[in-house]
Amino acid sequence: MEKAEKENIVMFPFMAQGHILPFLALALQLEQKGHSITYISTPLNVKKLESSIPPSSSIRLVEIPFNSSDHGLPPDAENNDDLPYNLVIRLLEVSPCLEPSFRKLLADLIDQQKGVKPLCIIGDFFFGWSADVAHEFGVFHAIFSGAGGFGLACYYSIWLNLPHRHNNDEKGEFMLPDFPEAGKFHVTQLSSSVLIADGSDPSSIFQRKCLPSWVNSDGFLFNTVEELDKIGLTYFRRKLGIPVWAVGPILLPVDGRAKASKTSGITPEECIEWLNSKSPNSVLYISFGSETTISASQMMQLAKALDAGETSFIWVVRPPIGFDTNTEFIAEEWLPEGFLQRITDQNKGLIVEKWAPQLEILCHKAVAAFLCHCGWNSVLESLINGVALIGWPIAGDQFYNAKLLVELVGVCVEVARGISFEVRHEDIKYKIELVMGENDENDKGKEIRRKAVEVKNMIKETIMENDGFKGSSIKAMEEFLNAALLMKEGRSRADGTE
Numbered sequence: 411m412e413k414a415e416k417e418n419i420v421m422f423p424f425m426a427q428g429h430i431l432p433f434l435a436l437a438l439q440l441e442q443k444g445h446s447i448t449y450i451s452t453p454l455n456v457k458k459l460e461s462s463i464p465p466s467s468s469i470r471l472v473e474i475p476f477n478s479s480d481h482g483l484p485p486d487a488e489n490n491d492d493l494p495y496n497l498v499i500r501l502l503e504v505s506p507c508l509e510p511s512f513r514k515l516l517a518d519l520i521d522q523q524k525g526v527k528p529l530c531i532i533g534d535f536f537f538g539w540s541a542d543v544a545h546e547f548g549v550f551h552a553i554f555s556g557a558g559g560f561g562l563a564c565y566y567s568i569w570l571n572l573p574h575r576h577n578n579d580e581k582g583e584f585m586l587p588d589f590p591e592a593g594k595f596h597v598t599q600l601s602s603s604v605l606i607a608d609g610s611d612p613s614s615i616f617q618r619k620c621l622p623s624w625v626n627s628d629g630f631l632f633n634t635v636e637e638l639d640k641i642g643l644t645y646f647r648r649k650l651g652i653p654v655w656a657v658g659p660i661l662l663p664v665d666g667r668a669k670a671s672k673t674s675g676i677t678p679e680e681c682i683e684w685l686n687s688k689s690p691n692s693v694l695y696i697s698f699g700s701e702t703t704i705s706a707s708q709m710m711q712l713a714k715a716l717d718a719g720e721t722s723f724i725w726v727v728r729p730p731i732g733f734d735t736n737t738e739f740i741a742e743e744w745l746p747e748g749f750l751q752r753i754t755d756q757n758k759g760l761i762v763e764k765w766a767p768q769l770e771i772l773c774h775k776a777v778a779a780f781l782c783h784c785g786w787n788s789v790l791e792s793l794i795n796g797v798a799l800i801g802w803p804i805a806g807d808q809f810y811n812a813k814l815l816v817e818l819v820g821v822c823v824e825v826a827r828g829i830s831f832e833v834r835h836e837d838i839k840y841k842i843e844l845v846m847g848e849n850d851e852n853d854k855g856k857e858i859r860r861k862a863v864e865v866k867n868m869i870k871e872t873i874m875e876n877d878g879f880k881g882s883s884i885k886a887m888e889e890f891l892n893a894a895l896l897m898k899e900g901r902s903r904a905d906g907t908e
Contacts, residue, residue, distance in 0.1 A: 417445060417528065417529035417895075417898075418445070418448055418523070418528045418529060419437075419440055419445050419447055419448070419530055419531075419532060420519070420530070420532070421448070421532045422533050422534060422537060423451065423554075424535075424536040425451065425488055425490060425505075426701075427489065427700055427701065428490075428556060428700075428701060428787070430459065430489075431662060431787075432660065432787065433534075433554060434449070434459065434463075435660045436532070436633070436657075437449055437469055438469070438662070439660055443887075443891075447468075447469045448470050448519065448528070449472065450472045450512070451472075451473070451474065452475075452476040454488040456473050458489075462662075472515065474508055474511050474512060475511050476488060476508065481500070481504040482500060482504075483500055483501065484497075491700075491701055499603070499612050500612075502536060502613075503612060503616055506539055508537075509540075509543060512543055516528075516531075516544075529550065529891075530549060530550040530898075531543075531549050532552050532553070533551060533553055533627075534553070535554075535555050535562070535620075536620060538620050538622075538623030538624055538627075541623065541628075542626060549898075550628050550629075550893070550894040550898060552628060552629045552890065553627045554632075555630070555631070555632050555633065556786060557632075557633070557807050558633070558639050558786045558789070559640075559642025559654075559656065560639055560810060560811070560814040561786060561807035561814065562642065562646075562807060563641075563642040563646060564592055564595075564810035565807045565810065567586040567587075567645075568595075568604060569607075569614070570617070570621055571586065572604075572614070573585065573586055573595075574605075575607075575608065581596075582596050584596075584597075588649070589645055591645075592813075598827045598831070599803075599810070599813065599827065600809070601806055601828075625651065625652065627652060628653075628893065628894075629653040629893060630646060630655070631655050631890060634656050634658045634659075634786075635656050635658055635872040635883055636656040636882040637868050638868065639814075641818065643656055653890075655889060655890045656872075656882065656883060656886050657883050658790065659790045659869060659873070661787070661790060664767070676766055676767075681724070681771060685774045685776045686776070690776060691776070691846075691847070692722055692776055692778060692846075693723060693776045693777045694723040694724075694777075694778065694780075694846060695723070695768075695771050695780045695797075696725040696780075696781040697781075697782055698782065698783045699782070699783050699804075702805065703729065703731055703735060704730060704802070704804070706730040706731070706732070710746065711833045711834060711838060712833070712838055713746050713749055714746055714835035715835040715839040715842060717753075718835065719843060721842055721843070721846055722758055722759060723758070724759065724762060724771060725759060725760070725761055725762065726762045726765065726766045727761055727763060727764075729744070739763050739764075768788070769791055772791050772797050777797055778798065778845075778846050778847070778859070779797060779800055779845045780792045780797050780800070781825070782799065782800070782801070783802055783805075784799070784801045784802070784808040784809075784811040785808055785811070786811055793821065793862065793865050793866060794869050795866060796862050796863040796866030797862060798821055798845050798859045798861075799821055800822065800824075800841060800842065801815060801825065802824075802825050803824075803827055803828070805828070809827065812827075819861065820857070820858065821865055823841050823845055825841045825842075843855075845859070
């Protein structure tokens with residue numbers, strides 16, 4: 411591997427924070443292994459990323475031209491997060507326009523390196539076309555998914571089959587025809603774009619062109635671990651017929667997360683000081699991620715549940731659905747009257763606007779559970795710290811992640827689904843108390859917390875390397891890099907360049 415350790419890896423994520431940041435985390439990990447990294451994104455995304463690159467890193471950020479106004483998008487709309495929901499599909503639809511510029515960029519890169527080709531190209535799963543471009547240059551291509559194997563497998567199967575449209579079950583339940591081991595699904599586990607899909611809508615047209623193109627890649631990298639996610643990974647090995655490597659958990663370092671975040675509502679020091687005043691396993695952490703939020707009525711019910719219970723909590727808030735999430739949070743309008751004063755007087759809770767130091771919170775001994783949207787990054791951060799989950803999936807693969815965690819892993823209780831789900835504060839309070847151990851009916855909460863610790867230890871083992879032992883994620887990364895090197899060496903010999 412000495413030769414491979416000096417070679418360049420080109421990385422190209424889709425323009426959304428949920429893709430850009432996992433790619434950056436992977437880039438930093440590959441750089442630590444001795445590789446040079448060329449990280450490609452559109453101009454405004456590159457500008458945002460510059461402050462997230464650690465000073466010690468030599469990752470090269472390269473701009474690929476993109477003018478959103480040329481494609482029916484608002485000016486300077488280069489990121490999924492900057493768009494209203496109805497325009498997200500438009501960004502996906504126009505993304506193949508990047509292909510000619512990507513081809514030219516690769517040609518220029520190889521020319522600058524005096525004909526030396528990259529070791530491999532790691533592309534986004536929304537950029538399936540990037541495999542064909544890589545192969546034009548004789549370069550190994552891998553897809554990287556920041557999503558988990560099970561969640562993405564359900565997403566893939568549902569979009570290609572739309573099974574709920576051919577189902578007459580009165581309960582709204584259905585099975586996936588090519589993924590029966592995933593079990594039963596319910597229509598409430600489908601995002602709005604899937605529910606209205608009929609095969610001829612814009613989302614279906616994009617997905618049915620994009621998803622089948624994955625078979626053209628030379629391999630698929632997942633930010634997950636084999637032992638946790640075997641069912642989903644096995645599905646892709648069967649469906650795609652290409653190597654599938656579980657190389658996770660891949661997470662940004664603490665300092666990188668802080669720089670990549672939006673405006674901080676609290677300093678890590680303030681947060682830790684507050685947590686230090688709490689007993690072990692007594693605090694509930696609540697956050698719906700960097701891109702999602704809940705409805706105003708749901709927010710009110712959640713606050714009432716917290717108000718009525720005894721659990722201490724940290725809650726990251728942003729304006730509810732229908733309001734500009736970048737504006738100030740109006741507690742007087744969206745939380746019960748006197749709520750903030752009561753939780754302050756009782757030293758019961760912290761309300762934090764927009765962003766909190768999530769990793770520092772989850773690894774603190776005071777935190778027992780995490781109420782979240784089940785985005786895969788948040789799931790991994792919770793599980794590597796042995797923190798049980800309370801699931802409130804909002805969109806996309808989050809519904810399927812919650813299904814995995816509840817039904818197959820046993821570390822989660824689901825409390826709601828989506829932004830139109832009617833919730834009652836009494837039900838939320840009950841499930842919080844169940845998972846926190848304040849209501850151990852049938853010992854269910856105790857078992858969930860025990861399994862969370864079990865998964866923590868399992869994940870820790872996958873990234874261990876000592877005394878000749880290598881965890882599954884370590885071995886998977888080595889297999890991926892070796893596969894890329896073997897392909898490059900084979901083509902070099904065939905070309906007579908070595």
